[in-house]
Amino acid sequence: MQLGAAVDASPAHDRGHHPGVGTGRCRMNAAEEAQFIEFVAARQQALLRTAYLLTSDHHAAEDLVQTALAKAYLSWHKLREPAAADGYVRRIMVNENTSLWRRAWKRNEYATETLPERPTRDASTGVEQRDEVWALVQTLPPKQRAAVVLRYYEDLSEAETADALGCSIGNVKSQTSRALATLRGRVTPGTAPATGGAR
Structure with a gap:
């Protein structure tokens, strides 16, 4: 299912850099709250891995996931299909990281010379x-x-x-x-x- 079909349409002024993010008013019921907590417990490590691959920094990855989950929490009630939650949160992460990259680039803080260690992968040939x-x-x-x-x-x-x-x-x-x-x-x-x- 496409993300657009899984998330209720937002008013035009809400369709900014983070699609689907609400106005800050949480209308989550008890069942949705439990669903969100279950999602975080099941997917947090996978999201952290993606965030690290996007940022190359463990602290930045943790901040990125925390920000994405906070934004997702505010608009969780808009999800009509729980299976779309993973793609929804990833989309927030990508948009947020792109925004941070652009701001850093404008401040001349983005340096490609310093490359942190690569994420742990298979130690084969x-x-x-x-x-x-x-x-x-x-x-x-x-x-x-x-x-x-x-x-x-x-x-x-x-x-x-x-x-x-x-x-x-x-x-x-x-x-x-x-x-x-x-x-x-x-x-x-x-x-x-x-x-x-x-x-």
Whole structure:
């Protein structure tokens, strides 16, 4: 199910940077409150992983998830389909991270020279190559990076990625295509961005 079909339409003045976010008045009933608590308990670690892949910083990832969940809480009553909650919260995270990136860039605080450690992954062959690719992924513009993270690190389908990014499948294809072209242009010979397994 698409996010737009799962969330009640908001008034025009509410359709800003975070679609579906209400005016700050929570109309959640007891059942919805329990549903939200259950969602957080079940999905918080997965959301933290996505947030870290987006931010490359553990503290920033925690702040991003906390902000996204707070915004989701305020508009949780608008969700008509609980199964759409994961994509809904991811979409808030991507939008919030993009906004933070732009503000930091305007203050000249965004530096690609300093790359933190890569998230823990399988310690098999090709670790150095994967580390190099991951370091390059961190230099991509936020929308392209989000598309790559969701498609190839989180293994979401094109439709799921489009839902999380709040865009069309065609736009997802365009963003990932540009990102992969950039990565291939920057990667050391013999190290290719992994694109296998994406749906």
